[in-house]
Amino acid sequence: KSVFFDGGAGADIDTLKSHPEPADFDAFWAKQYARLDRVPIKAELKEVPCNNKNARIYAVRIDCAGLRPVTGYLSVPAAVDAGKTFPARLETHGYSGDSCKHETPSGARDNEIVLNINAHGLKLVEFGATEADTKALRWETRSHDMSYAFDPQQNADPEVAYFNGMVLRVKRALQYLKTVKGWNGRDLLASGGSQGGLQTIWAAGCGEGVTCAESGITWCCDMYTSGKLRKDPAQKLAGDGWYIGWTDALGYYDAANFAKRIPKTCFTFITRAGLGDYCCPPTGLAKMWNNMTCPKKILWVQGSQHGYVPPKVYDGRDFTREAPAK
Numbered sequence: 001k002s003v004f005f006d007g008g009a010g011a012d013i014d015t016l017k018s019h020p021e022p023a024d025f026d027a028f029w030a031k032q033y034a035r036l037d038r039v040p041i042k043a044e045l046k047e048v049p050c051n052n053k054n055a056r057i058y059a060v061r062i063d064c065a066g067l068r069p070v071t072g073y074l075s076v077p078a079a080v081d082a083g084k085t086f087p088a089r090l091e092t093h094g095y096s097g098d099s100c101k102h103e104t105p106s107g108a109r110d111n112e113i114v115l116n117i118n119a120h121g122l123k124l125v126e127f128g129a130t131e132a133d134t135k136a137l138r139w140e141t142r143s144h145d146m147s148y149a150f151d152p153q154q155n156a157d158p159e160v161a162y163f164n165g166m167v168l169r170v171k172r173a174l175q176y177l178k179t180v181k182g183w184n185g186r187d188l189l190a191s192g193g194s195q196g197g198l199q200t201i202w203a204a205g206c207g208e209g210v211t212c213a214e215s216g217i218t219w220c221c222d223m224y225t226s227g228k229l230r231k232d233p234a235q236k237l238a239g240d241g242w243y244i245g246w247t248d249a250l251g252y253y254d255a256a257n258f259a260k261r262i263p264k265t266c267f268t269f270i271t272r273a274g275l276g277d278y279c280c281p282p283t284g285l286a287k288m289w290n291n292m293t294c295p296k297k298i299l300w301v302q303g304s305q306h307g308y309v310p311p312k313v314y315d316g317r318d319f320t321r322e323a324p325a326k
Contacts (some may be wrong), residue, residue, distance in 0.1 A: 001313040002257075003039070005276070006276025006277075006278070006303065006305050006308075007260075007275050007276045007302050007303050008275035008276060008282050008302075009209070009275070010282070010283075010286065012125040012293075013286045014290060016134060016283060016286050016287045016290055017287060017290065018221075018222045018224075018225075018254070018256035018257070018284075018288070018290075018291060019222060019224035019225065019251070019253070019254075019256075020251075021251050021257040021260075022248070022251045022252055022256070022257075023068060024070045024160070025233050025251070025252060025257060028158060028252055028304070029206075029252070031249070032065075032159075032164065032167070032168065033171065033206075033207070035065035035066070035203055036064070036065045036168055036171060036172055036175070038065070038066050039063050039064060039110065039172075041062070041063070041172070041175050041176055042062070042098035043061065043062045043063070043176055043180060044057045044060070044061045044127075045058040045059070045074065046058060046060075046062050046126045046127070047082065047321070048073075048104055048105075048126060049106065050075070050106070050107065050108050051106050051107050052107055052108050052109075052110055052119070054074065054077060054078050054110035054284065055075050055077050055078055055108035055109065055110040056075065056076050056077070056108070057073055057075045057105060058071055058074045058075075058076070058106050059071075059072075059124045059125075059126035060072060060073065060074045060176075061124070061127055061129065061167055062172055062173065063172075064121065064165075064168055064169055064172040065168050065172070066121075066164065066165040066166065066168050066169070067121075067165060068120060068121030068122070068127050068169075069121045069169075070117055070134075070169045070172050070173045070176070071102065071117065071118060071121050071122055071127075071274075072102065072115060072116050072117035072118055072124075073102075073104065073105050073115075073116050074088070074113070074115050074180070075108030075109065075113070075114045076107075076113050076116070076181075076182055077106070077110040077111065077112070077113070078107075078110065078178065079110070079181065079182075080113075080166065080181055080182030082159075084182070085182055085183060085185070086112045086113050086182055086183065086184055087112045087113070087183075087186075087188070087189060088112065088113040088114075088115070088177045088178070088180060088183045088184075088188055088189070089112050089113065089114045089188075089190070089191060090105045090114075090115050090117065090119060090173050090174055090177060090188075090189070090190045090191070090210075090220065091114060091115070091116040091117070091189070091190075091191055091192060091205055091236070092116075092119070092169070092170065092191075092192035092195075092196040092199035092200060092203070092235050093116075093117075093118055093119055093166070093192065093194055093195065093196050093199075094192070094193060094195045094196050095119075095195040095219070095242075096118070096119060096120075097269070099138075099177060100120060100122055100134050100137040100138050100141065101122075101134060102118040102122060104123060104124075104125065104126070106214075109283045112189075112311060113177065113180055113182055113183055115173055115176070115180075117169065117173050117175050119166055119172075119195065120137065120141060121149075121165070121168075121169055121210060122134075122137055122324075122325060123137075141162070142147050143162070148162045149163055149244060150163070150244055150245070152243075152245045152247055155247045155249055155250055155320070156247050156249055156255075157249060158249035158250075158252045161249055161250070161252075161253065161254065163250075163252075163253040166199065166202075167206065167253065168208065169203050170199050170202050170203050171202075171203075171206045171208060172187065174190070174206070174208035174209075174210065175208060178208070178209075179324045183200075186211070186230040187211055187212070187237035187298060188208070188210050188211050188212075188214045189211065189213070190203035190204060190210050190212075190213050190214070190215075190224055191213070191214040191215070192214075192215065192216070193215075193216035193217050193271075193301060194216070194217050194218075194219050194270075194279070194280065194306070195220075196216075197215035197216050197217055197255075197270075197280075198215075198218055198219045198220045198255050199314065200214065200215040200218075201213065201215050201218060201255040201258050201259055201262070201268075201288070202253075202255075202258050204258070204259075204262040204268060204294075205258035205260070205261035205262045206261075207261075209263075210262075210266050211265060211266055211267070211270070212266065212267050212268075213262065213266055213267070213268045213269070214269050214271050214319040215255075215268065215269070215270055215271065216270070216271040216272045217273070217277055217279075217280045217306055218255050218270060218273075218280055218284075218285055218288065219242070219255070219279070219280050220244070220250075220253065220254060220255050220284075221254070221255045221256050221278075221280065221281075221283040221284030221285050221287060221288040222234070222254065222256045222283070222287045222288070223243075223244060223246060223250045223251070223253075223254045223256075224246055224250075224251070224254075224319070225246075225281075225283065225284060226239070226243040226246075226247075226281060226284060226285075227238075227243050227244050227245050227246035227250065228246035228273055229247065230243055230281075231246075237315040238278045238281070239278055239281075240278050240318050242279040242280075242306075255284075255288050256284065256287050256288040256291050257291070259288045259289075259292045260291045260292045260293070262293075263293055263294060264293060264294050264295070264325040264326075265294075266294050266295075267294065267295045267296070267297075268292060268294050268295070268296045268297070269296070269297045269298070269301060270285060270288075270289065270296075270297070270299065272299055272300040272301055272304065272309070273286075273298055273299065273300050273301065274287065274301055274304030274305055274306060274309075275300055275302045275303065275304060275305045276302075276303055276304055276308075277304060277305050278294050278305075278306075279305075279306035280302070280306060281282035281317070283297070289321075293325060293326040294325055295323070295324050295325045296322070296323050297320060297322045298320065298322075299313070299318065299319075299320050300317045300318060300319050300320070301313065301317075302317045302318055
C-alpha cells in the first residue's frame with residue numbers, strides 16, 4: 001500500500017514579493033489591446049442540442065486579433081426571450097497538452113449566461129472541424145518540438161509568445177459576453193483552474209470590468225522563481241516538470257503581475273491553493289495574493305497536490321484568509 005503526504009508550511013508569508021515586473025508592462029499591453037480594437041466584435045453562432053429545456057447552447061466563433069479566433073460554447077437561459085437578465089460568466093480550460101479538442105456540451109445552466117472557451121481558438125466540429133484539423137493543430141501549437149508555451153526561443157519575444165494570443169482571446173471573449181442579449185449589465189464573472197486559473201487572473205486584470213474572479217490552483221504565479229530558481233539544482237527547491245523556463249518576456253504574462261491590476265470592484269477568490277502543489281507552488285500563489293489590492297479570499301488546503309485533494313475541507317488542517325480592498 002502506498003502512503004504519501006505532500007504538504008507545506010510558511011512563516012511571514014505576507015512579506016513574500018514576486019520578481020519585479022517589466023518596466024513597460026502597461027505600455028506593452030496597451031499596444032496589444034489596440035490590436036483588438038482594430039478587429040470588430042463579430043461572432044458566428046450555431047445552435048446545438050441542449051438537455052435543459054430552460055436553456056440553449058450555441059457553438060460560437062468570435063473574430064479576434066492574432067492568428068486564431070475565440071471559439072467555444074455559449075449557453076443562454078431561455079428566459080432571456082421573456083426579457084429576463086442574468087449574470088455572465090467566462091469559463092476557461094486547464095492545460096490541454098496535445099489533445100486540442102473541445103467537446104460539445106449537452107447540458108447548460110439556466111441561471112446565468114456562460115461562455116466556455118478553449119485556449120487555442122481551435123476549429124469546432126460545428127464549424128467543420130475534422131480529425132485532420134485536430135492533428136494539424138497539435139503540431140501547429142508546438143514550437144521546436146515543445147508543447148505550447150514552453151519554448152524558450154518563442155518566449156524570448158513577448159509578442160511571439162504563445163500566451164500572447166491566449167490573453168487576447170480571453171479579453172475578446174469578455175468583450176463579446178458583454179454584448180450578449182440577456183446580460184444584466186452588472187455581474188461579469190470569470191472562473192477556471194490551473195491554466196484556467198491563470199486565464200481567470202488575466203481576465204480580472206485586463207480591464208474588461210470583471211466583478212468576480214474564481215481562480216483555482218493558479219498556474220504561472222511568480223514565473224521567475226518557478227522557471228529559473230526551481231530549475232537550478234543548487235537551490236534545492238521542490239519542483240516538477242510544469243515550470244516554463246524563464247525569459248524576461250514572460251513577466252508580461254505572470255499571474256502575479258496581472259493580479260496587481262485587478263480593480264477594487266472585482267472580488268477575487270483563489271478557490272484552492274494546495275500546500276503540497278508543486279505544479280503551482282504555494283509560494284507563488286502567496287506572492288500573487290500579496291500583490292492584489294482588490295477584495296480577496298483564498299483557501300489553503302493542507303496535503304493538496306495539484307491533482308490530489310484530501311477528502312474534505314475541515315478546520316485545523318485547511319484555512320481561509322480574507323482581506324478587503326486596500
